[in-house]
């Protein structure tokens with residue numbers, strides 16, 4: 084994991100938030116490469132679950148909602164982890180995650196066994212909306228994006244004129260005052276979620292939960308995380324939330340252990356019913372054909388952007404021994420990201436930076452591709468070094484403009500370039516006119 088953390092910092096994927104002031108536990112910033120990776124992930128998720136489907140629409144809700152929402156959803160009352168304090172070193176830990184020696188839990192910080200009884204610790208971050216810090220002005224930063232999709236159910240149903248089954252999708256920030264933020268970005272206090280609420284008739288709920296599990300597995304495969312790497316945990320009776328009739332956790336084998344990427348939960352009609360009860364507003368669905376009115380059930384595939392981005396990086400990270408230009412062995416660090424997830428799609432280099440004709444041509448190619456994809460122009464250092472830099476950020480293709488391109492070695496190869504493939508390091512000669520189509524086919 085240290086190698087991955089170091090690469091992420093060195094190459095501009097992830098930085099500690101407020102780093103120059105010592106950071107802030109549980110908060111992270113994404114640098115130039117990280118933000119591209121996350122955008123590619125979110126855009127592809129949106130394309131798959133909204134644009135490519137007739138039965139889905141999107142929304143973008145506010146992070147801060149009326150506190151009544153969190154009373155109705157049960158979060159104010161129950162969204163908590165059982166906590167214990169170590170009486171020796173005063174550290175606070177989740178009771179269910181304490182290490183044990185001979186069956187006795189101990190403090191992972193100082194090893195002390197003198198712990199308080201577990202107490203509920205609410206995970207919602209608080210703030211105040213308005214000038215006075217009074218109880219009426221108390222608000223929470225949302226701990227999940229889901230609730231906006233429930234409380235806007237009626238507005239969305241009426242304006243989109245969808246019929247059951249249909250779903251709402253949302254991507255956005257969520258906040259949880261996690262006790263022990265850890266495992267890099269895996270457990271943060273500020274993170275992003277990609278959530279779907281798929282509304283249906285009660286009789287279809289279980290089958291649709293299996294359907295969405297399959298859809299989500301396909302999604303992970305299409306971004307470069309094979310099925311064989313995802314463990315499906317069918318949460319047994321008694322361990323699920325009391326309202327859920329089926330929940331699958333999709334887990335990935337991170338270097339720090341197998342941990343949850345996404346949950347696919349059949350939540351029955353719990354959420355809409357709770358909001359009907361607390362708001363007094365009708366959130367029922369009316370089936371025109373059957374002349375029936377009822378509260379829809381819902382299946383919720385809820386994924387984390389940050390956890391998926393981290394899984395993508397872990398899955399892609401590789402080191403291999405290769406020979407450099409002089410035949411010396413060296414270790415090549417390469418991120419084998421799926422081309423559609425890679426932050427930069429193509430590196431573009433003139434063979435030499437002091438030959439204006441090469442530089443001009445390479446810059447022209449970069450400019451022609453820029454409206455269509457993220458490219459990176461680089462003229463600094465030996466060509467091998469430039470390839471390695473792109474390998475480390477996962478750039479699937481590199482293009483080099485050489486003397487053949489500008490016709491110095493005869494007319495046959497004029498306006499062709501070498502296209503170098505990241506994984507195989509193979510190079511081929513292709514006409515500049517075919518470049519865009521070749522790259523687009525791989526990254527779409």
Ligand code: ATP
Nearest residue numbers: 261269270271274276343344345346385386387390
């Ligand atoms: P965990 O058991 O790991 O705390 P959870 O079951 O509470 O997670 P959910 O409430 O199901 O998580 O949230 C849905 C998704 O949101 C998770 O699968 C995860 O991808 C993401 N997520 C939840 N909490 C965090 C966090 N603290 N940091 C980063 N991502 C998170």
